[in-house]
Amino acid sequence: MNAEQVKLVQESFSRVVPISETAAVIFYDRLFEVAPAVKAMFPADMTEQRQKLMATLAVVVNGLGNLESILPAASALAKRHVSYGARAEHYPVVGGALLWTLEKGLGEAWTPEVADAWTAAYGTLSGYMISEAYGRAQAAE
Numbered sequence: 001m002n003a004e005q006v007k008l009v010q011e012s013f014s015r016v017v018p019i020s021e022t023a024a025v026i027f028y029d030r031l032f033e034v035a036p037a038v039k040a041m042f043p044a045d046m047t048e049q050r051q052k053l054m055a056t057l058a059v060v061v062n063g064l065g066n067l068e069s070i071l072p073a074a075s076a077l078a079k080r081h082v083s084y085g086a087r088a089e090h091y092p093v094v095g096g097a098l099l100w101t102l103e104k105g106l107g108e109a110w111t112p113e114v115a116d117a118w119t120a121a122y123g124t125l126s127g128y129m130i131s132e133a134y135g136r137a138q139a140a141e
């Protein structure tokens with residue numbers, strides 16, 4: 001992703017921060033609608049999970065301009081996810097739910113450029129996480 005895309009992701013995310021809790025509810029509702037099987041992997045009470053997700057997204061978004069700074073945490077996060085039962089093929093599903101949520105949350109601010117920037121950001125992050133957790137061959141699939 002280029003510097004302009006980093007800026008677009010950071011600016012658009014700053015509009016979502018004030019509605020973090022709602023955005024997280026929309027995200028998990030969407031995820032469990034499109035992938036009902038993953039619901040059982042999550043705790044029954046999602047309150048804490050919603051906060052953790054949004055806090056981690058904030059760290060990642062803030063670190064996009066300096067990727068090396070977030071890679072160790074992203075690697076550790078990916079490896080923890082193996083024990084949660086996450087598989088490589090879940091990542092595009094989660095990415096789809098994330099983009100869908102941002103589109104709903106941002107309304108008219110969800111322009112094609114913003115969509116492309118988020119697609120690139122999620123692609124970079126998830127590609128790295130998949131290769132760290134499952135190896136490069138899976139990440140390339």
Ligand code: HEM
Pocket residue numbers: 038041042043049052053056057077080081084085086087090091094125126129
């Ligand atoms: C870039 C993508 C993702 C991000 C940023 C992310 C972020 C997080 C965070 C911050 C947590 C809290 C626990 C921790 O820090 O270890 C978590 C937990 C969890 N994630 Fe993810 N996640 C991602 C992708 C996925 C995928 C693809 C799945 C597969 C279904 C998944 C399933 C889970 C589950 C089941 C838990 C709950 C574990 C538990 O508390 O028992 N996540 N995720």
